[in-house]
Amino acid sequence: MHICYVADARSPIAKSWISHFVARGDRVSVVSSYPCASNEIPGARIIELPFALSSLSKPRRPDNGIQKVSHIRDRLLLNLRGRRIQVASHCVRTWIAPFDIRRKAGTLSVLIDELHPDLVHAMRFPFEEFLAAAAVKRLPLLLSVWGNDFTLFANQNRTLAALTNSALQRTDGLHCDCNRDLNLALARGFAGNKPWGGSPWQRRSARVFLQCSAGPQTHYSSFAFPRTFR
Numbered sequence: 001m002h003i004c005y006v007a008d009a010r011s012p013i014a015k016s017w018i019s020h021f022v023a024r025g026d027r028v029s030v031v032s033s034y035p036c037a038s039n040e041i042p043g044a045r046i047i048e049l050p051f052a053l054s055s056l057s058k059p060r061r062p063d064n065g066i067q068k069v070s071h072i073r074d075r076l077l078l079n080l081r082g083r084r085i086q087v088a089s090h091c092v093r094t095w096i097a098p099f100d101i102r103r104k105a106g107t108l109s110v111l112i113d114e115l116h117p118d119l120v121h122a123m124r125f126p127f128e129e130f131l132a133a134a135a136v137k138r139l140p141l142l143l144s145v146w147g148n149d150f151t152l153f154a155n156q157n158r159t160l161a162a163l164t165n166s167a168l169q170r171t172d173g174l175h176c177d178c179n180r181d182l183n184l185a186l187a188r189g190f191a192g193n194k195p196w197g198g199s200p201w202q203r204r205s206a207r208v209f210l211q212c213s214a215g216p217q218t219h220y221s222s223f224a225f226p227r228t229f230r
């Protein structure tokens with residue numbers, strides 16, 4: 001099976017999930033929304049497609065003895081400055097992203113057509129899933145949501161709310177980490193008859209998600225969660 005992920009390839013959550021399917025023997029392509037090392041996820045083909053200022057980020061590198069900040073005060077100041085920059089950067093991205101998504105959706109659509117995967121899996125609502133929902137037209141699309149994707153980011157302004165609702169209406173399946181997020185997704189337009197799955201404690205939902213093989217969701221019958229999700 002060929003799975004194409006649209007995700008931040010540097011994200012520990014995304015890396016852990018994607019690595020499972022690489023190890024399982026699936027063919028895996030990753031369209032990364034941030035610059036990253038070519039071997040960020042060993043065994044996966046990584047294609048960078050930064051948007052909405054993410055191209056300004058530098059690939060993460062492991063710390064060495066020279067780079068480590070030893071003094072506690074310097075370390076705290078560095079963390080504080082980093083948080084301030086991160087908050088400011090996210091505010092700017094929130095306003096730029098909707099315009100850049102329109103510009104990059106065509107590029108991603110062409111790229112996915114060339115890759116021709118069996119399934120496209122977009123991970124994280126702001127902003128990778130917005131882009132995937134706008135770009136993926138003819139292939140099954142799965143979205144993953146976790147943390148405060150709905151409770152914080154989706155409610156920041158009307159544009160983000162509209163993009164969230166549109167993505168949930170477009171997707172062919174949803175993976176969420178709690179019942180609250182499933183209920184919020186349903187309230188935002190996700191159709192309850194589409195396949196959906198959850199975290200390890202949601203065993204029934206995972207089975208429903210895995211066993212669905214009707215209509216445009218044919219490929220989901222072979223899309224397997226890690227064993228802990230069964």
